[in-house]
Amino acid sequence: MSAYSASPSTPRTTSRTPTPPRTTVVNVEEFEMDGRSIETKSADHVPIVFKANPFKHTYPILRHTCFGVQGKQTCEVRDTTTNPMFRDMEEDDPQIQYVAKPFRSKSVQKPYRLRCGVMNYAWGKQSTDSAVAQWMQEGDPTYQVEQRPYAELWVGTHTNAPSYMQESTGSSSNLVSENSSFANQSLHEFLQRNPATLGDAHTEQFGTDLPYLLKILSVATALSIQAHPEKSHAERLHASDPDHYPDPNHKPEAVVALSNYKAMCSFRPLPEIAHHLQTIDELRALVHEDMVERFVTVVGSDGSSVEAKKEALKSIYMELLLCDSARVQQSIDAMTARLRNSTDLSWVESTFLDLTVQYPGDGGCFQVFFLNLIELKPGEGLFLAANEPHAYIHGDAVEIMARSDNVVRAGLTPKFKDHKVMGEMLSYDTQPLHIFRPNNEGPLTSYCPPPEYPDFKLLRVSLTEEWPGVSYELGKSSGCLLVTQGSATLLYCGKDCTIPTARLEVSVGSAYFLPSRLSVYFSRMTDFVAFIGECQIRAG
């Protein structure tokens, strides 16, 4: 029996106590269940001891207000997986009476379930092989998966695939009935009408909309080699060529692997590029010989400035981008013939071969010799600033980015390629990649881009037997929760309440909008992974 099913104002009685027990309510301040006992006094100064089990993890539920105790002053909290105040304690001991007294939250804050849009781009994994299609089916067993690629799932307010408020199902909370009044309203519309859910700081900085877009990607064949312009450049491109650049916003992005996730990104260290140009005849044939010599000289010289090196890289990369298609085809033919006879292919060479099969005759295949080739393990992430070339090659991932669809493409796509714009805009940085490693010492990993990109940050919640529960408090930013594995109980509480007033089962296939200031506690049911997208509200 839990306090949810009992009347909060009626204490439980037993046959061995003929008169109803005297019930006192005590307030217990915030505490950590780390094995200590907590001693306090009831309103009429009866000492009360709450004995905690030695838990592996701390129990961070906010603040508790509950408990009536009579006769014996010891309660043992025996369960870490739900709010201990709502558990029956000492079930067989008639001397102990208690009542949980849930406070009604004055706040309207609670999670809102979302219905998400799907993109069927050609590079996506096919039908039920796709993590996107699987996610949709997990969330709704009646969802019909068709024989076609399922590339992306979008959570957010972008007009190309906006999320909608969905009536919740399977929840024991009052969220069901209350959410139904918003059913079929778009999240964008909901936020316009309920700006309080975003919070003042958010609306001041970003207006009444989400500045980010959260996605699942399921990649079968490589995405285009692309880069995203800075904000002012995006605005100029949109103004001059709205057909090819339909979005005026910038699009920094971060990706976190759900499976092994292969990608090309940013330029390799210059000596590696020089080595490739010197040793791969078919690549060298695409650029002028004297340019290769100049590049190798600049790169090899200690006296070369960073700017000179960037300029040399830009010249030779643009030469590669603008190479005519007949020469590209010739080089691809020569190189594929040579590699297919080789029994000892490097990872880069076999990737080149795969790309030539996926995109025959596309010069973008050669970029694998210019860009870093990486494979992220599950939980590892990568941040890509503006003007960094990249192409995701294979695997499943969660991606978060500024709310934009502004892409400049330069290869590995039948779509419009803007080689000149791409070549001119890139930063030509060869700094180490911005890789995030997962936190193996706890259930939360934060993937936070540099502060000049306030549009988003990402948090991964990972619950295991070792880390079965964790709390998280949304600050001044609201959030979008995307569950990608397993299930958990979510206890939640708005900013004015002192105990979690409701619970919700969240599982793979579901996504929620979480209002700002919401406090949540995740409690593992099965091994669980979820992501929370937020924006970075500036201090002050």
Ligand SMILES: [Zn+2]
């Ligand atoms: Zn991108």
